[in-house]
Amino acid sequence: MKLPDEIDCVLFDAKAIADRVGELGRFIDIAYAGKGLVAIGVLKGAFIFTADLVRKINVPVEIDFVELASYMVDTKRSGEIVLEQDVEIKIKGRDILIIEDIVDTGLTTRFLIDHINIQEPASVEVCTLLYKPARQRVDVPLSYVGFEIDDVFAVGYGLDYGGKYRNLPDIVSLTSAS
Numbered sequence: 001m002k003l004p005d006e007i008d009c010v011l012f013d014a015k016a017i018a019d020r021v022g023e024l025g026r027f028i029d030i031a032y033a034g035k036g037l038v039a040i041g042v043l044k045g046a047f048i049f050t051a052d053l054v055r056k057i058n059v060p061v062e063i064d065f066v067e068l069a070s071y072m073v074d075t076k077r078s079g080e081i082v083l084e085q086d087v088e089i090k091i092k093g094r095d096i097l098i099i100e101d102i103v104d105t106g107l108t109t110r111f112l113i114d115h116i117n118i119q120e121p122a123s124v125e126v127c128t129l130l131y132k133p134a135r136q137r138v139d140v141p142l143s144y145v146g147f148e149i150d151d152v153f154a155v156g157y158g159l160d161y162g163g164k165y166r167n168l169p170d171i172v173s174l175t176s177a178s
């Protein structure tokens with residue numbers, strides 16, 4: 001696939017992503033052995049990661065999605081988070097694994113953890129594909145991290161910029177946004 005001109009470099013190619021997703025699946029299998037879990041994918045960015053990760057999990061897993069909008073000006077967060085679509089699965093007493101595309105400031109993930117905790121789950125953990133430690137503004141416990149990245153704007157493998165690039169098989173950084 002030809003990459004658009006505004007792409008700076010490939011951060012993680014499809015093979016590296018697949019290998020890491022397989023590793024994360026094995027860690028999750030060990031952690032949830034004998035009990036299973038409810039995986040909650042955060043739309044839209046985590047749709048591909050969720051689909052790939054759950055197929056690497058062998059313990060019983062129920063899957064649901066939540067859609068959150070985190071409003072942006074250019075590539076920066078405004079801080080306003082809106083719950084666009086809630087989960088349908090009953091959370092109370094369940095072991096919940098939130099599946100995120102990226103933790104940037106951490107505000108979106110913090111919002112979702114708080115929203116789920118109100119519903120009294122047995123446990124809540126977070127698995128994120130990407131994590132930008134330099135940008136983090138609030139404390140979020142991250143049990144599983146695919147890759148740590150610098151303060152660049154990443155797209156591909158589900159992540160977008162202005163609705164574009166979600167379908168790229170690799171994760172790449174954008175020149176115009178960094």
Ligand code: IMP
Pocket residue numbers: 045070077101102103104105106107108109152153154155159160161
């Ligand atoms: P946070 O609330 O600042 O952690 O931002 C989380 C959301 O911001 C993610 O779910 C993404 O939708 C978006 N986001 C943050 N950084 C990036 C990036 O580098 N590429 C694409 N989306 C991003």
